[in-house]
Amino acid sequence: MWAFFVMLRPFGQLIPTAARTALDILFPRLCVGCDREGADLCRDCYTHIRLISDNICPLCARPMATSTCHCQRALGFDHFLIAAPYHANPILQSALHQLKYGGQRLLAKPLAQLLVTPLRGAWTARSISSSLIIIPLPLPKLRERRRGYNQSTLIAQALIEYNFTPHR
Numbered sequence: 001m002w003a004f005f006v007m008l009r010p011f012g013q014l015i016p017t018a019a020r021t022a023l024d025i026l027f028p029r030l031c032v033g034c035d036r037e038g039a040d041l042c043r044d045c046y047t048h049i050r051l052i053s054d055n056i057c058p059l060c061a062r063p064m065a066t067s068t069c070h071c072q073r074a075l076g077f078d079h080f081l082i083a084a085p086y087h088a089n090p091i092l093q094s095a096l097h098q099l100k101y102g103g104q105r106l107l108a109k110p111l112a113q114l115l116v117t118p119l120r121g122a123w124t125a126r127s128i129s130s131s132l133i134i135i136p137l138p139l140p141k142l143r144e145r146r147r148g149y150n151q152s153t154l155i156a157q158a159l160i161e162y163n164f165t166p167h168r
Contacts, residue, residue: 112158
């Protein structure tokens, strides 16, 4: 039965909503953080993802006096935003792994939601341009064909729902 589930999961996006609901009943979605039924990432686990505060550099983790740390300027980044530290968040690690390798495309939306607050904060502070362009990182064609999608494209598409305009 497990092999049957693995085969159906990547094709889930092609199945109409009624059939998708039936699949969710037969093969319930489990949270990547706690294995609770009902969602790919439950609300409790989502709230346990530790976010980076505005005044901490996402690269060196030192307090920042301005919107750009000296280490970011040394690397040539004028604006560098990270929503959450990867290594300090096992739930985030699991969610990204399942989006990337596990075929759980629905995780793109909550992962995109993690980016909304830092993007809006930077936009409001005008540390990024009002003509924001979001460009998903390209994936080698063979890998994208094998996987069936590019996870960064899914996250960028999910940002559209938060009124962030993508660049194609």
